[in-house]
Amino acid sequence: MAVGKDLSLANRLISALPAPERALLLAHCELVELKHRQVLSQAGQPLEYAWFPVDSFVCVAMPSDDAPNVQVAMVGNEGMLHASVVLRVAASAFTGAVQGAGRAFRIPRGALESRLLEDPFLRDVLSRYAAVFQTHLARQLVCVSHHTLMQRLARWLLMTRDLSHSSELFLTHQALAFMLGVRRESVSRAASALERLGLVSYSHGYMMLRDEAGLERISCHCYRASLLAYERILEFPAGVSPGLWRGPIIGGLPADLDA
Template identity: 60%
Template structure:
């Protein structure tokens, strides 16, 4: 598949008018995302932003406790981007970005992204709206950790992984699940065993299959639906209008979008 066709697989890039999309691709590079690759460590300079077209990345907050190397706060697939702080001009990452699902992504250098943001009003708006969505997801995660049970949170993260990996087949260790759910390995193992005994999932040696997605959604906390609604409310409908608003090419920098 050509790069210009792959660009349509990322929701943020595909939301741009054709001209701006072509300019973005011209300044970016299509790269492979290999599982367990660290794109950026927390506290380090983010050299690039990544826009996945396949696969997905865990966004991890470091935690200074022996039993908890970090806490998963978000998953990024083809609906978004990694290193959102670059859209605000902040180049030191607050989080660690760890590839969980193999695939490809468009990688753009921070300087090139700054240039495109300056020149492309549509891209600027798309990125700012995604940052707003990302902030909403982190707030939702904080509430989820406080109010919801381990099984509810596990069901939510399994569904999120399915959505971003576009598959019912998942490759996740208990350690990874614990990182995502925010509990020790033993606690997430108990919840996973309960799901397996009830026929919701099949799990063995890091291979996990979702057997009954409807029942798993019923088990998930309300945060799963709230996350989907945040995307639909703040991204899907507004972004669909961008192409229609500017069929003849990009607006000048600083021009009003709506």
């Protein structure tokens, strides 16, 4: 369907495939509407689908003994939910729940595993994205251990802006506390500090990013380093459109992601 093909270009992983391979993948995909807070997978449960967001985004959380869940990542149209399928993992290590409603392509796990065996282009792109995701998880650990709450809050606000493609964010302080793994009162104090600096404005459930450059200055370097890691690991030859290129993706894992 023409609409589906056009929307597929909005997901950066699908659009990175050459057109014939992209069509073969989409033949197994279904375009679905995702609702806010819809649970797509549960930690420890068998994987039924992999998801490629189009204009939605998903929070990825780990179960915790002393908290309901701890958010460790977000996935939007730059990636996919359940990159572990590349490694033929049958069960999810994470809980995935929709944070930003919208559309996504979903594909049954078995169908994706079959395409990975048959399509080296798909295998190359998704393997590299799996490396990106692992890098993000490692950076998250560093971020929690070494950076202030205000720095981390600025980073997550910028990440949410990037995934929602909007400076208007519909987030409560409770949702932000979940993202950061801290008490709501701590988030309220940090958000109030950002508001006093003129970087954001907030009313219940709604936040406007008023000075995005200022937020990036306050944010820890993890925000920019994560963007750099994505571009360097999923690297294409200069001047070549990824979806038109027929060769293997060049480049390798960067030796120093902070460079």
